[in-house]
Amino acid sequence: MSDVAQPLLSARNVKVHLRVHGRIVKAVDGVDLDVLPGQCVGIVGESGSGKSTLGRAMTRLLPNVEIAELSGSVKFCGDDVLAMSSDTMRALRRHRGLSMVFQDPLSYLNPTLRIERQMAESLRHLPDRRAVQAKSVELLQQVGLADAERVLGLYPHELSGGMRQRVLIAMALAPDPQILVADEPTTALDATVQYQVIQTLRRLNQERNLAMLIITHDLGMVAELCDQVYVMHGGKIVEAADVFTLFEAPKHDYTASLLAAARRLHQTKALGGLA
Amino acid sequence: MSVDANTIGRLQRSRKSASLDLLRRLFRTRFGGIGLVILMVITLLSVFAPLFATTGPLELGAPSMQPPSGQYLLGTDSLGRDLRSVMLYAGRSSLTIGFCAAAMAFLIGGTVGALAGYFRGPLAAVLLRITDLFHTLPAIIIVLFSVSLLGANFWLQVAAVALAIWPIEARIVYGQFITLSEREFVLAARAAGLSTFHIIFREILPNALPTVIVQVSLDASTAILIEAGLGFLGLSDPTVPSWGEMLNRGQEYLELAWWMSVFPGAAICVAVLGFNLFADGVTEMFNPRASAAPPKLEG
Amino acid sequence: MSVPIITGRAIVKSFGGRSWFGGADTSKRAVDTIDLDVNEGETLAIVGESGSGKSTLARMLLGLVKPTSGEIAYYGQAMSGFSAPDWAKFRKSVQPIFQDPASSLNPRMRVDTTLANVLRRHKLATAATMDSAIGELLASVGLDATQFHDRYPHQLSGGQQQRIAIARAMAVRPKLIIADEPLSSLDMSVQAQILDLLVSLKTSRNLGLVLISHDLNVVDAIADRVIVMYLGKVVEAGPTRQVLGNPASDYTRSLLAAKLVADPRLARERRLAMEAAMGKHPQSTIQGASP
Numbered sequence: 001m002s003d004v005a006q007p008l009l010s011a012r013n014v015k016v017h018l019r020v021h022g023r024i025v026k027a028v029d030g031v032d033l034d035v036l037p038g039q040c041v042g043i044v045g046e047s048g049s050g051k052s053t054l055g056r057a058m059t060r061l062l063p064n065v066e067i068a069e070l071s072g073s074v075k076f077c078g079d080d081v082l083a084m085s086s087d088t089m090r091a092l093r094r095h096r097g098l099s100m101v102f103q104d105p106l107s108y109l110n111p112t113l114r115i116e117r118q119m120a121e122s123l124r125h126l127p128d129r130r131a132v133q134a135k136s137v138e139l140l141q142q143v144g145l146a147d148a149e150r151v152l153g154l155y156p157h158e159l160s161g162g163m164r165q166r167v168l169i170a171m172a173l174a175p176d177p178q179i180l181v182a183d184e185p186t187t188a189l190d191a192t193v194q195y196q197v198i199q200t201l202r203r204l205n206q207e208r209n210l211a212m213l214i215i216t217h218d219l220g221m222v223a224e225l226c227d228q229v230y231v232m233h234g235g236k237i238v239e240a241a242d243v244f245t246l247f248e249a250p251k252h253d254y255t256a257s258l259l260a261a262a263r264r265l266h267q268t269k270a271l272g273g274l275a
Numbered sequence: 276m277s278v279d280a281n282t283i284g285r286l287q288r289s290r291k292s293a294s295l296d297l298l299r300r301l302f303r304t305r306f307g308g309i310g311l312v313i314l315m316v317i318t319l320l321s322v323f324a325p326l327f328a329t330t331g332p333l334e335l336g337a338p339s340m341q342p343p344s345g346q347y348l349l350g351t352d353s354l355g356r357d358l359r360s361v362m363l364y365a366g367r368s369s370l371t372i373g374f375c376a377a378a379m380a381f382l383i384g385g386t387v388g389a390l391a392g393y394f395r396g397p398l399a400a401v402l403l404r405i406t407d408l409f410h411t412l413p414a415i416i417i418v419l420f421s422v423s424l425l426g427a428n429f430w431l432q433v434a435a436v437a438l439a440i441w442p443i444e445a446r447i448v449y450g451q452f453i454t455l456s457e458r459e460f461v462l463a464a465r466a467a468g469l470s471t472f473h474i475i476f477r478e479i480l481p482n483a484l485p486t487v488i489v490q491v492s493l494d495a496s497t498a499i500l501i502e503a504g505l506g507f508l509g510l511s512d513p514t515v516p517s518w519g520e521m522l523n524r525g526q527e528y529l530e531l532a533w534w535m536s537v538f539p540g541a542a543i544c545v546a547v548l549g550f551n552l553f554a555d556g557v558t559e560m561f562n563p564r565a566s567a568a569p570p571k572l573e574g
Numbered sequence: 575m576s577v578p579i580i581t582g583r584a585i586v587k588s589f590g591g592r593s594w595f596g597g598a599d600t601s602k603r604a605v606d607t608i609d610l611d612v613n614e615g616e617t618l619a620i621v622g623e624s625g626s627g628k629s630t631l632a633r634m635l636l637g638l639v640k641p642t643s644g645e646i647a648y649y650g651q652a653m654s655g656f657s658a659p660d661w662a663k664f665r666k667s668v669q670p671i672f673q674d675p676a677s678s679l680n681p682r683m684r685v686d687t688t689l690a691n692v693l694r695r696h697k698l699a700t701a702a703t704m705d706s707a708i709g710e711l712l713a714s715v716g717l718d719a720t721q722f723h724d725r726y727p728h729q730l731s732g733g734q735q736q737r738i739a740i741a742r743a744m745a746v747r748p749k750l751i752i753a754d755e756p757l758s759s760l761d762m763s764v765q766a767q768i769l770d771l772l773v774s775l776k777t778s779r780n781l782g783l784v785l786i787s788h789d790l791n792v793v794d795a796i797a798d799r800v801i802v803m804y805l806g807k808v809v810e811a812g813p814t815r816q817v818l819g820n821p822a823s824d825y826t827r828s829l830l831a832a833k834l835v836a837d838p839r840l841a842r843e844r845r846l847a848m849e850a851a852m853g854k855h856p857q858s859t860i861q862g863a864s865p
Contacts, residue, residue, distance in 0.1 A: 047761055191790070192832040195831070195834070217762055218834065220835060221834060223841045224835075247836070247837060258762060258763055262836035265762065265766055265791050459672040459678035460679050462633070462672070463739070466670045467745075468695055469692070481683075
């Protein structure tokens with residue numbers, strides 16, 4: 001890790017202003033953010049804070065809305081993502097590793113195709129079917145799906161929510177990415193399944209040195225997973241710190257109020273012994 | 276604290292601005308505004324037909340089969356009637372059939388659909404089978420059957436058309452009621468002990484309305500087309516001119532007097548187009564995702 | 575103090591069933607033989623994940639869904655034998671709060687109309703007192719009446735919508751609130767506020783509360799007793815301190831292990847401890863622990 005100072009993904013003064021019902025909404029309003037190689041970075045914020053819009057702007061996946069202004073720069077390994085042609089962007093997603101995982105796994109899987117076919121879609125760079133099959137199994141095992149061969153033969157509706165999300169993570173890992181951007185990857189999942197997915201992400205981060213940008217509202221998830229945290233509010237970053245500093249000595253009032261709310265909800269009276 | 280004049284004023288203002296706002300939103304859709312304008316123009320022309328017509332609908336007296344000219348804007352027909360006047364009065368009956376048949380279809384279909392969707396169970400099973408029965412019979416057969424059985428009376432014809440199109444309405448309303456009656460606000464109303472009448476008419480129906488309006492509008496255009504078909508086949512009430520009936524008369528003279536067929540045909544097209552554009556606009560207004568604005572940044 | 579408002583005995587709800595032409599019974603039991611009591615002024619938490627049948631159970635307790643078999647009674651009187659006045663009395667004392675506040679308010683009805691409908695139904699206000707009654711209700715959930723009474727749901731934030739939903743439930747001055755995941759679709763800071771609101775209403779009015787939740791943190795914060803459900807069955811029941819502090823079933827333990835803590839040091843310590851105790855990959859043991 002000699003290139004620690006060189007960020008993998010970096011945003012400078014990113015602004016995304018949307019036009020909603022004739023009014024301009026400054027969804028993202030001048031954000032700076034860095035993700036170093038192998039680092040797990042969290043963007044925390046509540047609904048309407050602009051965190052998802054920021055995540056989508058950084059991966060060039062802004063939704064189908066009217067954009068009034070999109071400015072600033074997002075650099076991935078030194079190339080400006082916002083200025084890229086869509087072909088270059090597609091190549092970047094497919095080969096050089098900028099992958100994305102979303103909240104609702106079911107809507108990102110084709111219900112009429114077996115997992116095998118959908119995995120193969122993202123493995124088209126491999127020479128033959130045997131290689132595709134082997135790589136698919138390997139990827140599914142990496143995300144903790146032990147009986148990968150069986151999962152490959154199933155349709156999305158035959159999988160549980162957690163399995164679907166892990167299949168999507170496996171597909172995101174197919175181009176051997178250097179960074180994974182995950183927008184609320186566990187929100188739709190049950191607690192035990194959420195924990196499994198978080199542990200899967202954590203292991204990928206540690207074992208493959210995969211950098212991550214986790215977008216979430218859940219401070220518990222941030223505490224579990226992230227090294228560096230950006231707190232977002234009203235389209236701006238109000239505080240950025242490493243995870244320990246942020247939780248122990250928040251500088252901004254908004255961060256402090258978020259933490260107070262989280263502690264109120266995570267107060268452990270009966271659970272004192274366990275923790 | 277009772278409702279004072281001030282509150283009432285504010286209420287009325289908010290009602291008014293709400294409907295104005297709806298109108299504004301409709302005009303912001305791609306076609307909704309055009310549809311509404313078309314419908315309003317043809318409706319006004321029909322309603323105020325006497326103002327724009329030169330003669331009564333069945334009045335003879337002009338030279339027959341005159342091509343369109345300064346004097347006879349749309350020409351005259353084989354009997355020597357001014358087509359402009361006939362068109363206007365015929366529009367009245369065509370639009371009446373469109374609106375009334377759609378309204379009746381909505382009443383029958385809406386009631387059946389709402390009852391089946393809200394109460395489910397055996398009642399729903401019976402109602403839905405009846406709906407299916409009517410649905411499987413082609414509309415034109417139902418209408419032909421009733422017209423040949425009961426004669427070509429204008430209002431009978433409206434009823435027959437309504438009978439032919441209500442099953443679609445019932446299906447749509449049924450689907451809406453099934454979905455909406457599972458929504459939490461309906462459960463909350465039930466848990467609060469509010470009456471079934473309240474739940475159906477105040478909680479569910481207003482939320483089903485956008486979808487239903489679209490269907491009613493499409494039904495109106497279907498009704499106009501069915502009526503045109505009937506008229507063309509010579510099965511409409513001969514004493515009441517309609518665009519379809521005019522087409523029927525015009526086809527005999529297609530080679531001699533094109534205007535006798537072209538104008539009523541165009542009027543049917545425009546009316547149907549108006550209803551369909553309006554329906555599209557309403558759909559787009561309540562479901563913005565249906566509009567396909569080009570993406571700014573593609574993946 | 576501990577008079578049961580609602581008692582449920584051997585409640586079963588199954589969906590699906592035999593086809594018209596006979597054949598095997600394919601029905602699935604969403605709720606499978608459950609007993610429970612809800613006492614006055616008590617908070618009972620029903621914990622479980624999706625598919626555990628907890629929401630179906632809630633709807634049965636609310637009298638919105640009939641159980642397939644078993645009996646639910648309100649102050650000892652069986653719900654299956656309710657007359658119309660019995661239902662009116664029941665509706666006036668047992669009220670729901672739902673998960674998604676956006677869906678739990680009629681999108682085409684103003685806030686004041688929503689509340690007025692309920693007040694009028696139970697004759698709790700006349701035309702003359704309606705405005706002040708609505709004002710009081712809104713104030714009791716921390717909203718300013720002059721500002722909120724004429725709003726439509728889409729003009730409100732998620733937290734405000736949930737406050738209105740709570741006001742609607744409180745309008746009849748109920749004895750028991752059945753809250754199905756009342757916090758889980760809200761932002762964290764709003765969750766804390768709504769939780770505090772529920773706690774204060776509960777203590778100030780001796781309100782019984784059935785809290786249906788998958789979030790053990792919330793359950794821990796306010797519940798007196800806990801029932802843990804898995805696939806329609808109760809796997810564990812008892813006082814909160816006992817069930818969460820010293821769980822008897824593997825499933826409860828796996829739920830506890832999956833609980834996130836908003837403290838990075840604690841999270842890391844806990845993970846290390848767990849990895850040391852259970853081998854390298856804790857998630858596999860969690861999977862294995864599910865009954």
